[in-house]
Amino acid sequence: MKVAVLDINGKDTGRKVELSNSVFEIEPNNHAVYLDVKQYLANQRQGTHKSKERAEIAGSTRKIKKQKGTGTARAGSIKSGVFKGGGRMFGPRPRNYSFKLNKSLKRLARKSAFSIKAKENAIVVLEDFNFDSPKTKNFTSILSALDLQNKKSLFVLGASNKNVYLSSRNLKSSEVLTNSEISTYKIMNANQVVLLESSLEEIVTNLSK
Known part of the structure; x- marks a missing residue:
């Protein structure tokens, strides 16, 4: 599929680029997307939750009452979880929530996500740009030109660019x-995915392995 290349003012440059069918026009695998998103969110969990148990x-x-003859259940310690101030029974313990996914499945998930966004016309190709210095004002002007002020947007750069990154960090x-x-x-969390021209070739290369 061919997509027009826009400049930072949101205007058509008159050029078009070909988005690879093997990445942007596949039949989306929703289950792969679900698994990859689930893994990402699981990896964000610290897993440091802990509550004190009976032994802590x-x-x-000491035994708080005699074993028999009270008419109530037997009890051995005031630290039992059935009493106020006692330990929590089967409470949370520190654990690692991460799990493994195959690389091929993760690539399929990312291709599916790009294809979903392409079908929704939520992908924009922008010509490469740079800032002389980090300024949020410069980045917000691009968002305004692309009508993305009130939308969640994801900008994908071809290479690391400190000035562009710092200009967007407060948004x-x-x-x-x-x-x-x-x-x-x-990809799925963004309303609009903005791909810089220099990022396209590497995206296709990485997802076609």
Whole structure:
């Protein structure tokens, strides 16, 4: 599929680029997308949750009442989870939530995500640009030109660009990444994906392995 290349003012440059059918026009695999997004979110979890259990509570260990004849259930320690102030029974413990996915499945998921966005006309190709110095004002002017002020946008650069990255860092609704940092979650989470011209070849190369 061919897409027009826009400049930073949102105007058509008169040039068009070919988006690879093997990346941007495949039949999306929704389950692959789901698994990759699930893995990304799982990897964000710290897994440091912890509650004190019976053995970790400060308190007496003496038997609080006799075993029989009270008419109530037997109880051995005030630290039992059935009493107020006792330890929590089967509480959360630190754990690692991450899990493994095959590289081929992750590539399929990213291609599916790009294809979904392409079908929704949510992909824009922008000519390469740079800033002389980091200024949020410069980046917001590009968002205004592309009508992305109130939308979640993802900018994919061909190579790391410190000035562009720093110019966008204060904007919650926009994110700037390089090819190596692309994830299925980031693509699906954006309302509009903006690909710089220099990023296209490497995206196709990385996802066609």
